Amino acid sequence: MIINFRGNLKELLRFPFRGMQSVDHELTRQASVKDIVESFGVPHTEVGRLTVDGRDISFSSPGSNDDRVDVYPFRPPVDVLSPTLLRPEPLAGITFAVDVNVGKLASLLRMAGIDTYYRNYIADSNLVEVAVREGRIVLSRDTDLLKRKELVYGYLVREIYPEKQLAEVVHLFGLKEQLQPLSRCMRCNGMLQPVDKEQILDQLEPLTRKYYHVFRQCSECKHIYWPGSHLDRMLKVLDTL
Ligand SMILES: [Zn+2]
Incomplete structure (x- = not known):
C-alpha cells in the first residue's frame, strides 16, 4: 500500500x-x-x-x-464538538488535560480562563483515564502517550516555549474568542470570584494592602489575585496571540 x-x-x-x-x-x-x-x-x-x-x-x-x-493532519480551527467518522463521540466542550512535559502551558491555559486539568506527578495511564472520563483533550509532547488506544482526543504540542505553545493551542482549537483572563486559578483550576478587600485584609502584604483595591479569590484553594500579581503578564501573553 x-x-x-x-x-x-x-x-x-x-x-x-x-x-x-x-x-x-x-x-x-x-x-x-x-x-x-x-x-x-x-x-x-x-x-x-x-x-x-x-x-x-x-x-x-x-x-x-x-x-x-x-x-x-487537523486543519484549524478543529471542531471537536461534532461527530466525525474518525471520532464519532464528540466532546461536550473544549477542556484540556495537560502532561507534565508541557506543565507551564497548563498555567497559561488557566491564566487565559480555559478549564485545564494538571498534576505535577501523574502516571501516563492516570492522565489518559482522567481525560477519557472527563472528556478532555490531552496535550503532550510524548508521542507514545498519544498512541494509547483508549485515548480519543489529544494533541502533540510542537512548539517548545510555553507562550508559543499557548498560541499554538489557541489557534488550533479556535479559542481566541473564548478566552476569559482572570477567571480561573493558575494553581488549581478553580474559578475566581470577586472578594471584598475588607474580608482578606489580614492576608495581604503591607504594600499590596496599600496600593491595590480590586481582588479576586479562588473558590477552591482561596488563593488571592490582584491586577499587579498576574494581570500584567497575562495581558502581555494574550496580546501576542
Ligand atoms: Zn485555586
Whole structure:
C-alpha cells in the first residue's frame, strides 16, 4: 500500500522515514489503517482525516496492499464538538488535560480562563483515564502517550516555549474568542470570584494592602489575585496571540 502523509505529519515519521511524504508499505499481516499509520510514528490523535483512494474511512478499517491511503493532519480551527467518522463521540466542550512535559502551558491555559486539568506527578495511564472520563483533550509532547488506544482526543504540542505553545493551542482549537483572563486559578483550576478587600485584609502584604483595591479569590484553594500579581503578564501573553 502507498501511504501519503500530508502537511506536517511527515515530520512525525520515525527513522528512516522522517520527512518522506509518501511511503510504500507491504502488509504482511492483517492490521487496521490506524495501526499501520501509528507504526510509522504518527499518533492517531494527530490524524484529522483518513482516506483510501479518496474515500473517507474510519480508524478501524482494515488495510489492504492495493490501497492508496492519505493521512491528513487537523486543519484549524478543529471542531471537536461534532461527530466525525474518525471520532464519532464528540466532546461536550473544549477542556484540556495537560502532561507534565508541557506543565507551564497548563498555567497559561488557566491564566487565559480555559478549564485545564494538571498534576505535577501523574502516571501516563492516570492522565489518559482522567481525560477519557472527563472528556478532555490531552496535550503532550510524548508521542507514545498519544498512541494509547483508549485515548480519543489529544494533541502533540510542537512548539517548545510555553507562550508559543499557548498560541499554538489557541489557534488550533479556535479559542481566541473564548478566552476569559482572570477567571480561573493558575494553581488549581478553580474559578475566581470577586472578594471584598475588607474580608482578606489580614492576608495581604503591607504594600499590596496599600496600593491595590480590586481582588479576586479562588473558590477552591482561596488563593488571592490582584491586577499587579498576574494581570500584567497575562495581558502581555494574550496580546501576542
Ligand atoms: Zn485555586
